[in-house]
Amino acid sequence: MQHPPAIDPETHALFLDFDGTLVDLVDDPQKVHLAPDRIERLRVLTDRLSGALAVVSGRQIADLDRFLAPLSFAAAGVHGLERRRRPEADVEILMAPEALDPVRDGLAPILEENQRLQLEDKGTALVLHYRTAPDLADLAETAMERATEGRNDLVVMKGDNIVEVHPAGMDKGKAVDDFMTSSPFEGRVPIYVGDDTTDEFALKIVSKKGGIAVKVGAKESVADYRLADVAAVHDWLAG
Template identity: 55%
Template sequence: MLGPMNLPPPLDPARHALFIDFDGTLVELVDRPEDVRISPEAVQRLGVLQRQCAGAFALLSGRRIADLDRFLSPLAFAAGGIHGLERREEPGGPIVPLAGPAGLDPIRLVLSVGVTEEPRLRLEDKGTSLVVHYRGHPELEGAAVELVQRSVADEPGFAVMKGDNIVEVHLGGMDKGKALSAFMTREPFVGRVPVYLGDDTTDEFGFAAVKALNGVSIKVGNGPSEADYRLSCVDSVHRWLGSEPGLGADGMKEAS
């Protein structure tokens, strides 16, 4: 596992393919996911990086791609949403769902009843995944986990993932790592070195995929990770993305 000050090397747009998580990486985590904000200057900088990488740039998020579009407008970008359960392979292209919402209907019913009984829990319905939030109520972590596990019961084919103050369930067979690997087989990503930045346990799938491709894996924030490098916070991410060649995350010259 990485050390606490293992800063990443500078981004090289000529040879890197850039993959970025959204919440906790490009924007701060907030109690209400719909309240996040990203500055127009940061969005503009992402557009510059996208052009510098010749289009080898994608967002990989647990959010729906439509939500990412709203926050990052007017930027158009490739994306994997809901941990890869929906995908847009090129900017302006169609959003392709890889699973429908109907398969979650029995689980949706159990979770709806559960959050009614415990109103401090909140259910987010993404269509192809269901998320139980307990942010602001850490004492309810066990109740959230138990509710989701009970909703799934012994049903095969579902994946349950824990994240930052959430428990999520969706149809199995997809994660951010698989989405990243799929992008890397297509132009303009193919032949480049993948770089992935993420902050949560769900991003560990992306780190594993990047390491298998001899890429650059960057954990944002504290906590154990299999990533090779670390940035301390969202501000550090934006400084690193905007750094000059030869500068590290905090503007210090990299050792050569």
């Protein structure tokens, strides 16, 4: 795979994953940090792209706003179940959190018995973290499968030391596809940069659209371009 070309502010639309792309992965997802100069670089890029920069993440948009303050940006949160189509727009919620109540109840006993597992409740998605307890990976995956058994309206995805459930019919690729249908993204060539399994949906969509799909790290990917790590992403953004 090759290094991605430089961003063209006149023709490109830029979509960036957050964890593992803009910030390094850490044991506590609430303790990530983005240096002020990197946030300023994103602000400059957003202006140069006329707003056609979006962060596409499994996190809630409220969390992204907190970590990236004072940056204003378009965003897809919880793999697209939350949307902010332009930097100044309101956040749209596409699914009610109550749909996951039975899953919460099903996971409760496992969490009580295995307190090294951490449940991140995003409202419209639930994430079991086992980064600090890798020996519990099989248990986490089995517990989520049992808690969602018979729920064809839900999808379970495995990521980097996590197993996540959210309503079916939505992923990062569909979110990017939707962004590309309206201003300020419409008519531009999409670039997507991401590191995880969940980013492959978006990388595939961008490739099909003739855009630039960029994988961060060494994992197998459909992407044609690659950046080594988070530092390499920021070096590329600066270029």
